[in-house]
Amino acid sequence: MFFGLFKKKKTSFADFCIKLADPLFMGKAADMAWQDAETLKDKRIDALAMIIMGTAGGFVKAFSNRVGGFWQGSDKVLKATNLDVIAVEAIIWTGVIFTRLWFVDKEDDPRAFKLVAPLTIYKATQRSFQMVEDIYGTKLDDVFNARDNLYMAARKQGTRDHEVFSQVVSELLGCKSFDDARAVSASSHRPSLEFNSTFIAMYAAIHAATMPEAGYTGFKNVLDHYENSR
Numbered sequence: 001m002f003f004g005l006f007k008k009k010k011t012s013f014a015d016f017c018i019k020l021a022d023p024l025f026m027g028k029a030a031d032m033a034w035q036d037a038e039t040l041k042d043k044r045i046d047a048l049a050m051i052i053m054g055t056a057g058g059f060v061k062a063f064s065n066r067v068g069g070f071w072q073g074s075d076k077v078l079k080a081t082n083l084d085v086i087a088v089e090a091i092i093w094t095g096v097i098f099t100r101l102w103f104v105d106k107e108d109d110p111r112a113f114k115l116v117a118p119l120t121i122y123k124a125t126q127r128s129f130q131m132v133e134d135i136y137g138t139k140l141d142d143v144f145n146a147r148d149n150l151y152m153a154a155r156k157q158g159t160r161d162h163e164v165f166s167q168v169v170s171e172l173l174g175c176k177s178f179d180d181a182r183a184v185s186a187s188s189h190r191p192s193l194e195f196n197s198t199f200i201a202m203y204a205a206i207h208a209a210t211m212p213e214a215g216y217t218g219f220k221n222v223l224d225h226y227e228n229s230r
Contacts, residue, residue, distance in 0.1 A: 017057030
């Protein structure tokens with residue numbers, strides 16, 4: 001299993017995602033995942049899981065000045081937030097963006113649309129969650145389902161994905177665990193975090209316009225490379 005790349009016991013899931021944000025490491029990890037998987041279906045899923053986690057890690061890395069962040073003082077905004085919680089939210093958001101890009105390919109690039117194949121993005125996201133479960137013993141199916149419904153409902157109302165994501169992250173600031181995050185998500189209370197949300201939305205919009213598309217294009221290049229070498 002490609003989770004063998006996660007070797008250091010003291011390394012958090014968020015730190016691993018941040019490490020994957022390095023294009024060279026992401027490429028190596030995706031290639032290892034592809035080589036280790038037995039079926040073409042699993043090769044696609046495992047390689048894409050690495051790319052999704054790396055894309056999410058790019059957001060977390062820039063978001064927190066603990067690891068070279070986006071703005072000075074963001075550590076105060078983050079408070080004692082568990083970055084694993086933010087990484088999981090970024091993974092869900094990345095999957096939403098990748099799915100939207102895949103549907104665009106249905107018209108613009110039918111060959112790529114076929115190569116990526118249905119459910120690959122969804123299952124790659126689930127594979128990332130499996131890693132969280134393996135590390136911490138925490139299942140995240142309920143979190144994913146709640147967010148999936150949230151993004152779909154917001155889209156019907158004309159709300160952009162990065163706006164939904166920034167609001168969710170704003171509400172999760174200060175959460176020290178996944179249980180804390182679940183409590184916030186289930187609560188009808190919506191704290192006044194306009195200042196935090198504005199900064200988060202600003203970076204989320206920048207990130208959404210660049211890194212996810214690069215990651216999705218990189219995945220298509222991986223598929224194209226192995227398809228041509230068969």
